[in-house]
Amino acid sequence: MPPIIQIQNLTKKFGNLAAVDHLDLEIEEGEILGLLGPNGAGKTTAILMLATVIKPTEGTALVGGFDIRKSPDKVRGLLGIAFQEPKMLWVATPWDVVNWHAKVCGLSTEERKQRVKQVLETLDMWEPRHKNVHALSGGMRKRVEMAKVLIQRPKIAIVDEPTTQIDIVGKHKIWNMLLELRDEGSTIILATNELYEADRLSDRVCIMHRGKLLVCDTPKTLKDSILGGDIIDIQLEKDASPTVVEELKSFKEVVDIMQVKPTNLRLYLNRVEEVVPQIMNLLMKKNVPINSIRMSEPSLDDVFAHYTGLTIEEAQKDEG
């Protein structure tokens, strides 16, 4: 089966800035594709082009076989989108907002009634359904925005930061509903800055940076491939000198070292069981006693840091 979305050379320039820069990507039917990238990477811009809300400067995409430039009406017929910023129509209540949406999307009266109730109930928005939307909290507004797509159940659902501002119970509910939607056959594009969310839901994850696509693979492959399979965090009693760091780097199993603080080292490495004793020996010999040592597995955070060059320890350094 051909990919349901084929993005070809897709580019959007705002003046001199290439918000999306020659993007090529194929999305398979029935998968959840996580789209990651730092703020301003171009996730939302790419999504808005797919939804035919804005026009590409260059390139195009085929959505369900339809060209977004040539048959935008056909493309919109397949899509549903939950925006990053909740879009409320004029002055209305949550019920009005979702019911109007469902009506425009062509749901029958019967179906509409039932789904609106079911989704609003699941999202804990049934009780405040007749409140004015302007009187809702930020998280509640975001729930209403998500409810639109969950009621619509489009063939292709695009959700932009679906759970920001939403409390943890709400997050889990939305994650489950998105997985259900996928299991019923919808394809989902999930743009997010929550790496845990991306890891949990995505069949594949793509990382964008400055409008370009850096990598795209399953979360597991991404985590395994670049960093060696393991991470150890070592806390030392005194500062690790550059020579110590250099010598640690010379182990062939050690892929990378980050000096989180002068006394804290994070090592990305392979075959951890074999190397750890040698590393401990080395540090002893150099007279840098170890306070603690902790092993962990890489998360998408590490993948993200690796590819975007935006290292978490940089942020931690500033804090520290």
Place this chain on the structure above:
Amino acid sequence: MRAIWFVSQIALFGLIASRMMSIPNYFQYYVAGLSVMTLYSAAIFIGFDIYEEAEHGVFEYLLSLPVSRKQLVLGRSIGGGLRAFIYVGPLIALSLYVIGAINPLSFLVALFALFLFSFGVSGMSITIAVIIKSSDRFDILMGVLDALIVRLSTAMYPLAVVQAANPLYGGLASFNPVTYAADLFRWGTGIETMTLSNPLWPLLGIIAFFAFFTFVGVIIYDRRIEGGGWQ
């Protein structure tokens, strides 16, 4: 504030004008014109909504819905036109009461024309709003346009009066949708059977006006907005 100023201005004008004019039934004539003028101003308001929608990002939402651009623009202009009708409805009813006579069939034709006029003005307002993209400039331009389009029409005085003032004005007034709407409304209520021999021309004029701004509206809406955001 604007509304008060507007109403006081037209009331004053009506008083002065009805003394000046030597036409019989001028008050009826004026009331009918006033309905059309007010309908025009009310239908223009949809343009201001466009700025509000842009500000709140509702645009992007509307653009993402599974409806065609044609349906979207048509829906907006018809929505704006209907809303104008609801606001101006009482005034139209009042002017019917003042005028008194109703010929049912021609009145229905006139009412239909007023609907199309109202939708057309909404479409024009949306089109201009989307071209200008600055609510301040839109506000000023609409003020100027309002002054010109209403004054250079038969809303307040017969074409002969405009023509006598300046043949150029007369020429402009006879190609003005406000003229068509006002003439048809008077024809429909039976005031103007003497002056308006053939209602077909103004009717066609209004249909053309409506069709033009719907068509142009769709194209411009598409071009200007999908280019990449409002700014």
